Amino acid sequence: MGTDAKRKILITGATRGLGKALVPLLAERGHVVAGCGRTAATITELAKTHPAPHHFSVVDIAENKAVERWATTLRSKGFVPDLVLNNAALMNDLARLWETSAEEFDRLLAVNVGGIANIARAFLPGMINHGSGVVVNVSSGWGRSTSPEVGPYCTTKYAVEGYSGSLAQELPDGLACVLLNPGVIDTEMLRKCMPDVARECEGPDSWAARNVEALLALGPQDNGRRLSLS
Numbered sequence: 407m408g409t410d411a412k413r414k415i416l417i418t419g420a421t422r423g424l425g426k427a428l429v430p431l432l433a434e435r436g437h438v439v440a441g442c443g444r445t446a447a448t449i450t451e452l453a454k455t456h457p458a459p460h461h462f463s464v465v466d467i468a469e470n471k472a473v474e475r476w477a478t479t480l481r482s483k484g485f486v487p488d489l490v491l492n493n494a495a496l497m498n499d500l501a502r503l504w505e506t507s508a509e510e511f512d513r514l515l516a517v518n519v520g521g522i523a524n525i526a527r528a529f530l531p532g533m534i535n536h537g538s539g540v541v542v543n544v545s546s547g548w549g550r551s552t553s554p555e556v557g558p559y560c561t562t563k564y565a566v567e568g569y570s571g572s573l574a575q576e577l578p579d580g581l582a583c584v585l586l587n588p589g590v591i592d593t594e595m596l597r598k599c600m601p602d603v604a605r606e607c608e609g610p611d612s613w614a615a616r617n618v619e620a621l622l623a624l625g626p627q628d629n630g631r632r633l634s635l636s
């Protein structure tokens with residue numbers, strides 16, 4: 407499918423960072439966007455700015471039943487994703503691993519890893535029946551390296567890398583799973599762990615403007631690819 411073809415695009419974490427930055431760029435190209443996030447005010451803003459056929463919902467992707475309800479709603483509107491951007495993620499508070507609470511560690515696992523699995527269960531069957539589609543799982547440089555005090559985040563992104571590799575091997579012809587390392591961007595998550603670095607980096611809007619076409623160009627030929635864009 408060429409980059410000019412109009413597609414149905416699902417974005418998690420659409421209320422901030424790269425997810426939010428990509429929404430208007432995709433909508434202005436004529437694609438139909440379904441996005442979710444946990445910030446109700448931002449979801450309301452997105453729905454007002456990008457009305458139907460776009461669709462925005464408050465969804466915690468760590469809650470499997472919430473994801474299932476969202477998928478059911480979208481199916482009722484005839485929405486089967488051509489492109490899934492699994493962007494939603496959390497960063498841990500800086501701490502050594504043994505000082506990170508069980509609650510925080512579990513929450514990162516539930517969102518950063520479990521959320522991707524929940525999206526796959528809810529949406530991949532329809533994509534497989536449709537015979538096409540691309541799933542992009544956002545990883546990180548910290549899914550391919552480590553640093554102190556961000557161990558929980560590193561753990562989840564290494565898990566995303568492993569999950570995505572297996573998924574790519576399991577998908578039927580016509581579909582693809584792609585890992586994306588977007589590089590270092592000035593986002594809320596980076597400000598939380600590396601504020602000095604964040605201040606020197608570009609923001610998500612400029613990253614999205616430069617790379618949106620590369621995301622739209624992904625297809626079945628990219629299955630299993632570990633993509634880095636900066």
